[in-house]
Amino acid sequence: MWTPVSRGRWHGRALTVWATAAAHRGLLEPRRTPSRGAAAKSRTLDRLYSSADRKEKIDMSRFSVENTRNFSIIAHVDHGKSTLADRLLELTGTIDKTKNNKQVLDKLQVERERGITVKAQTASLFYNCDGKQYLLNLIDTPGHVDFSYEVSRSLSACQGVLLVVDANEGIQAQTVANFFLAFEAQLSVIPVINKIDLKNADPARVEKQIEKVFDIPSDECIKISAKLGTNIERVLQAVIERIPPPKVHRKNPLKALVFDSTFDQYRGVIANVALFDGVVSKGDKIISAYTKKTYEVNEVGVLNPNEQPTHKLYAGQVGYLIAGMKDVTEAQIGDTLYLHKQPVEPLPGFKSAKPMVFAGMYPIDQSEYNNLKSAVEKLTINDSSVTVHRDSSLALGAGWRLGFLGLLHMEVFNQRLEQEYNASVILTTPTVPYKAVLSSAKLIKEYREKEITIINPAQFPDKSKVTEYLEPVILGTIITPDEYTGKVMMLCQARRAVQKNMMYIDQNRVMLKYLFPLNEIVVDFYDSLKSLSSGYASFDYEDAGYQTAELVKMDILLNGNHVEELVTIVHNVKAYRKNVLAKCYGGDITRKMKLLKRQAEGKKKLRKIGNIEVPKDAFIKVLRTQPDK
Numbered sequence: 001m002w003t004p005v006s007r008g009r010w011h012g013r014a015l016t017v018w019a020t021a022a023a024h025r026g027l028l029e030p031r032r033t034p035s036r037g038a039a040a041k042s043r044t045l046d047r048l049y050s051s052a053d054r055k056e057k058i059d060m061s062r063f064s065v066e067n068t069r070n071f072s073i074i075a076h077v078d079h080g081k082s083t084l085a086d087r088l089l090e091l092t093g094t095i096d097k098t099k100n101n102k103q104v105l106d107k108l109q110v111e112r113e114r115g116i117t118v119k120a121q122t123a124s125l126f127y128n129c130d131g132k133q134y135l136l137n138l139i140d141t142p143g144h145v146d147f148s149y150e151v152s153r154s155l156s157a158c159q160g161v162l163l164v165v166d167a168n169e170g171i172q173a174q175t176v177a178n179f180f181l182a183f184e185a186q187l188s189v190i191p192v193i194n195k196i197d198l199k200n201a202d203p204a205r206v207e208k209q210i211e212k213v214f215d216i217p218s219d220e221c222i223k224i225s226a227k228l229g230t231n232i233e234r235v236l237q238a239v240i241e242r243i244p245p246p247k248v249h250r251k252n253p254l255k256a257l258v259f260d261s262t263f264d265q266y267r268g269v270i271a272n273v274a275l276f277d278g279v280v281s282k283g284d285k286i287i288s289a290y291t292k293k294t295y296e297v298n299e300v301g302v303l304n305p306n307e308q309p310t311h312k313l314y315a316g317q318v319g320y321l322i323a324g325m326k327d328v329t330e331a332q333i334g335d336t337l338y339l340h341k342q343p344v345e346p347l348p349g350f351k352s353a354k355p356m357v358f359a360g361m362y363p364i365d366q367s368e369y370n371n372l373k374s375a376v377e378k379l380t381i382n383d384s385s386v387t388v389h390r391d392s393s394l395a396l397g398a399g400w401r402l403g404f405l406g407l408l409h410m411e412v413f414n415q416r417l418e419q420e421y422n423a424s425v426i427l428t429t430p431t432v433p434y435k436a437v438l439s440s441a442k443l444i445k446e447y448r449e450k451e452i453t454i455i456n457p458a459q460f461p462d463k464s465k466v467t468e469y470l471e472p473v474i475l476g477t478i479i480t481p482d483e484y485t486g487k488v489m490m491l492c493q494a495r496r497a498v499q500k501n502m503m504y505i506d507q508n509r510v511m512l513k514y515l516f517p518l519n520e521i522v523v524d525f526y527d528s529l530k531s532l533s534s535g536y537a538s539f540d541y542e543d544a545g546y547q548t549a550e551l552v553k554m555d556i557l558l559n560g561n562h563v564e565e566l567v568t569i570v571h572n573v574k575a576y577r578k579n580v581l582a583k584c585y586g587g588d589i590t591r592k593m594k595l596l597k598r599q600a601e602g603k604k605k606l607r608k609i610g611n612i613e614v615p616k617d618a619f620i621k622v623l624r625t626q627p628d629k
């Protein structure tokens with residue numbers, strides 16, 4: 001697996017191996033008594049050493065605030081953000097152009113396997129233009145709706161964005177959602193029409209869409225092929241010309257925003273920081289505005305795209321900082337770091353992520369509980385949008401109830417646990433967070449609030465205790481070719497959605513807005529939409545609060561006993577038949593079942609539920625029934 005740490009070590013190892021081989025060939029000798037032939041070889045070695053030295057000694061004060069640009073690449077999924085990032089890294093000499101670079105910033109195994117960006121990544125590019133040396137800090141962001149929280153956090157460190165749109169597909173639902181994130185953050189937006197090399201590319205149509213939907217004049221669009229490297233220089237020019245430098249002051253006391261963080265088992269927390277004011281150096285004593293704890297800075301640097309230590313980081317710059325934070329609770333995303341004895345007003349930070357789906361997570365065997373606990377804690381540092389509550393179940397033992405931003409997010413988290421921490425788990429059927437308004441003062445006292453949120457269906461309160469139930473709703477945006485509009489509308493109606501708006505974004509593409517119960521879209525809505533529109537319709541959504549709902553708790557009895565792990569909340573009995581199958585989480589069951597089989601060897605085979613024994617495997621299979629497709 002590739003991590004910034006392992007890459008850093010690999011560099012070190014490569015250098016050592018090379019130096020040892022060189023010593024064998026006598027190349028180290030000339031350093032003491034250079035002979036002519038050997039001197040040439042030693043220059044190679046010197047270059048190697050000096051480049052390693054240079055890595056230690058980037059003088060970040062060379063990059064004035066006026067010559068600094070912080071920007072993000074945002075787009076609908078698969079429109080080419082990561083490929084454009086590759087070309088920008090190559091053009092600025094950050095990575096070797098002769099290598100076959102593919103999505104270099106997608107570092108996680110899960111990202112490479114699924115071909116999607118999950119985690120935003122930063123890279124500092126050094127670029128010479130008109131005799132000036134610019135520092136361009138680029139943040140590549142995910143495109144899928146489940147990860148839009150990553151996008152909004154990244155934007156807080158930027159003054160502008162490249163809004164990438166596929167020249168064939170045109171504006172899609174996530175293009176709209178991401179544009180508005182940037183627009184609301186008052187960032188400069190540079191529209192980039194990508195994939196102009198495709199046979200069916202129609203950049204002129206996409207320009208018109210951009211003008212109509214975003215009110216950006218078509219002559220501001222830059223037409224590129226990230227794949228072939230066409231017009232990439234123009235993109236860099238536009239970044240310099242159209243995105244303003246950050247508004248910051250180096251002379252003010254340090255004010256650094258922690259906009260992301262990762263956990264490294266050897267070095268602790270590596271915080272990605274954007275400096276709003278001041279300077280930070282190795283050895284500085286800094287304080288976290290959130291915990292008020294003091295730390296000594298061990299290392300600062302830039303990501304290029306690997307970690308490259310520097311002496312200092314200056315206001316307006318984006319980089320990383322390691323300060324001996326070992327405890328997972330110490331690294332709060334959105335925190336402000338300042339210098340000891342120079343307190344500052346903390347930056348506003350971020351709204352916390354709002355989980356959309358909850359599921360129970362349990363170790364396959366209880367003896368693995370502590371290992372899994374530590375893996376979950378470490379992974380939540382890398383992905384702070386996951387919420388964690390302790391939970392326990394009669395059949396599955398001690399575990400957690402985790403909140404995710406969507407089902408893809410849940411799958412990715414599970415896959416990362418397996419791949420990065422070698423942990424395999426049982427995940428129960430996902431549910432959305434329902435609410436109930438309690439009916440009596442006694443109950444309100446007991447629950448300590450009038451309106452309770454239910455993230456575990458087993459704890460769904462009985463109707464006699466409740467004046468009303470509420471379900472979460474979202475405002476969905478669908479963009480579809482108009483020939484599918486009728487079918488899309490029927491699908492939305494079948495999912496209890498209420499139409500809010502409809503607009504043609506060009507002659508044959510329609511943008512629809514619907515209010516949906518979250519429960520109706522969370523599992524298979526996207527798949528149904530894709531299949532009825534031959535893959536052409538796209539979907540994005542935003543939180544729209546709660547609405548009253550007729551909800552029923554559906555119990556499953558086994559030999560007369562309630563099985564709490566199988567409880568489901570359903571909207572009404574008619575929908576229950578269809579929904580209960582659809583809501584069961586399938587995932588990639590073959591791989592998981594194989595793992596389960598391996599893990600289950602020699603472990604307890606039976607689970608006692610009430611008065612009967614159920615084979616553990618059977619129980620897990622029921623929890624993971626495949627969707628009815």
Ligand SMILES: Nc1nc2c(ncn2[C@@H]2O[C@H](COP(=O)(O)OP(=O)(O)OP(=O)(O)O)[C@@H](O)[C@H]2O)c(=O)[nH]1
Pocket residue numbers: 075076077078079080081082083084103115116117118141142143144194195196197198224225226227228
């Ligand atoms: N023909 C063509 N294909 C391209 C171009 N740019 C990207 N692609 C392809 O489009 C696919 C998606 O590209 P990515 O760069 O992974 O897209 P992305 O927007 O980063 O995707 P997510 O991170 O999943 O949102 C890949 O197969 C690329 O090779 C282009 O200019 N022309």
